[in-house]
Amino acid sequence: MIDDTIAAIATAPGEAGIGIVRLSGPMAVEILDQVFVPSRGKSIKDFPNRRLTHGYIVHPQTQDKVDEALVVYMKGPHTYTAEDVAEIDCHGGIVPVRKILSLVLSMGARMAEPGEFTKRAFLNGRIDLAQAEAVMDVISAKTEKGFDIALGQLEGSLSKEVGKIRNNILEMIAHITVNIDFPDEDIEEITYQGLEKQAKEIVDTVAALLSTAHTGKIIREGLKTVIIGKPNVGKSSLMNALLKESRAIVTEVPGTTRDVIEEYVSIQGIPLKIVDTAGIRETEDIVEKIGVERSKEFFNKADLVIFVLNAAESLTEEDQQIIQLVNERDAIILLNKTDLPMVVDEAGLQEMLPGKKVIRISVTEEIGLKELEDTIVQMVYGGQVKHKDLSLVTNVRHQNALERAKKSMEDAVGAIQSNMPLDFVEVDVRNCWEYLGEITGDTVGEDIIDRIFANFCLGK
Numbered sequence: 056m057i058d059d060t061i062a063a064i065a066t067a068p069g070e071a072g073i074g075i076v077r078l079s080g081p082m083a084v085e086i087l088d089q090v091f092v093p094s095r096g097k098s099i100k101d102f103p104n105r106r107l108t109h110g111y112i113v114h115p116q117t118q119d120k121v122d123e124a125l126v127v128y129m130k131g132p133h134t135y136t137a138e139d140v141a142e143i144d145c146h147g148g149i150v151p152v153r154k155i156l157s158l159v160l161s162m163g164a165r166m167a168e169p170g171e172f173t174k175r176a177f178l179n180g181r182i183d184l185a186q187a188e189a190v191m192d193v194i195s196a197k198t199e200k201g202f203d204i205a206l207g208q209l210e211g212s213l214s215k216e217v218g219k220i221r222n223n224i225l226e227m228i229a230h231i232t233v234n235i236d237f238p239d240e241d242i243e244e245i246t247y248q249g250l251e252k253q254a255k256e257i258v259d260t261v262a263a264l265l266s267t268a269h270t271g272k273i274i275r276e277g278l279k280t281v282i283i284g285k286p287n288v289g290k291s292s293l294m295n296a297l298l299k300e301s302r303a304i305v306t307e308v309p310g311t312t313r314d315v316i317e318e319y320v321s322i323q324g325i326p327l328k329i330v331d332t333a334g335i336r337e338t339e340d341i342v343e344k345i346g347v348e349r350s351k352e353f354f355n356k357a358d359l360v361i362f363v364l365n366a367a368e369s370l371t372e373e374d375q376q377i378i379q380l381v382n383e384r385d386a387i388i389l390l391n392k393t394d395l396p397m398v399v400d401e402a403g404l405q406e407m408l409p410g411k412k413v414i415r416i417s418v419t420e421e422i423g424l425k426e427l428e429d430t431i432v433q434m435v436y437g438g439q440v441k442h443k444d445l446s447l448v449t450n451v452r453h454q455n456a457l458e459r460a461k462k463s464m465e466d467a468v469g470a471i472q473s474n475m476p477l478d479f480v481e482v483d484v485r486n487c488w489e490y491l492g493e494i495t496g497d498t499v500g501e502d503i504i505d506r507i508f509a510n511f512c513l514g515k
């Protein structure tokens with residue numbers, strides 16, 4: 056049992072309507088009682104569980120009023136942490152919340168570590184590790200889609216799937232154990248066939264989950280997108296059109312954008328971290344030269360490249376050079392300025408960029424932008440069915456565990472097929488079971504748990 060009581064500011068720092076100081080642990084209600092004077096009655100303990108109550112936070116020694124507040128206590132185990140919890144809603148702003156926090160710390164609470172409330176919810180068994188991790192994803196979600204997926208995971212969608220697979224593995228282990236304990240030639244034959252089928256099914260299920268990881272990671276972290284092209288082709292104009300605001304400076308002068316500009320934009324629920332770059336060209340201008348170098352750096356780091364060309368010009372040497380770079384990347388080719396007479400050899404361009412999507416657009420005339428957005432969405436989902444979203448794998452730790460689990464079960468299939476003794480097979484099957492358990496936290500070391508919660512924000 057955890058025997059100390061923790062406290063932290065649960066709301067974001069700064070001026071706000073209200074601020075919340077939260078306590079959890081065996082002394083939570085006692086400490087609240089000592090610092091709170093209700094406006095009616097004598098003690099918070101005279102009020103029912105979970106009843107929001109008006110009164111004053113008062114320093115118990117000096118009787119000084121610290122702030123007017125609404126407070127509530129919630130008796131465990133049916134609380135966020137599954138322990139006794141007390142919450143003080145005071146005026147927002149850094150002074151009242153800090154004064155109240157230091158008051159409750161002086162009454163015997165300990166300053167909570169980052170994520171410690173949620174860690175307790177996990178250690179006390181109210182939620183599993185994947186659900187605890189989802190709490191952070193809920194908070195940091197950048198689009199509604201990311202939020203929906205995180206909320207699904209918080210409610211246990213991924214945990215349920217992993218749980219189902221682990222139950223099937225347990226069945227396999229039971230079959231193996233029976234055969235090891237009571238070997239019999241005839242049964243053994245049936246066992247090998249049955250095991251192979253079961254193992255293959257598990258490999259397939261894990262592979263299906265893994266196949267969502269690419270999309271999941273993008274939805275959680277955003278798609279790093281870079282807009283590149285020669286000077287003056289309309290890169291900044293495109294950036295502004297995607298953002299639906301005039302963020303980047305647009306002029307008819309080539310070399311207008313001197314440095315990279317980064318912004319977030321949501322395209323049909325997919326967060327794009329979009330970077331407008333300085334046009335790539337040979338230049339003697341020192342500022343522009345650095346800009347071009349930075350453009351190349353961002354190009355190298357991007358998940359998606361949007362290569363913009365001027366359709367009203369024929370391809371130049373500079374375009375040719377960029378084409379070489381773009382060919383090896385996930386890229387969309389935009390022929391901009393199609394409101395002007397088309398000069399560029401589109402068929403020739405497509406030949407130089409086999410398999411790449413080429414879209415005709417005009418940023419100023421707002422032509423082709425919808426097709427660009429649809430293409431991006433299509434690339435992110437990679438043909439995946441949308442209703443599967445709720446069990447997308449969004450977390451690299453989960454992805455890594457799934458990869459090891461898949462490898463172990465593949466090893467088991469190999470061992471079965473080459474008629475290895477059953478205790479060999481069992482080792483691989485058990486490994487698979489353990490790796491999957493890392494996701495829900497059933498089979499994970501304390502160090503990993505500590506590392507996960509250390510990345511949480513204070514007060515969560």
Ligand SMILES: Nc1nc2c(c(=O)[nH]1)N(C=O)[C@@H](CNc1ccc(C(=O)N[C@@H](CCC(=O)O)C(=O)O)cc1)CN2
Pocket residue numbers: 132133134135142181
């Ligand atoms: N004031 C306040 N608002 C908040 C939170 C909080 O801790 N305090 N939350 C913090 O993130 C979120 C809500 N999450 C919560 C999750 C579970 C329980 C809870 O008490 N669960 C119990 C009993 C539920 C019931 O009434 O049946 C349980 O699961 O046993 C509370 C909050 C968002 N809003």
Ligand SMILES: Nc1nc2c(ncn2[C@@H]2O[C@H](COP(=O)(O)OP(=O)(O)OP(=O)(O)O)[C@@H](O)[C@H]2O)c(=O)[nH]1
Pocket residue numbers: 284285286287288289290291292293304305306307308309310311312313332333334335391392393394395416417418419420
């Ligand atoms: N006719 C036409 N002009 C466009 C279109 N899109 C952009 N332009 C014009 O092209 C010029 C250059 O646009 P920018 O967006 O600054 O081009 P850029 O690629 O960011 O240029 P640098 O920052 O210099 O590399 C501006 O005068 C724009 O108004 C288009 O679709 N049609």
Ligand SMILES: [Mg+2]
Pocket residue numbers: 290291292303304311312331332333334
């Ligand atoms: Mg520009």
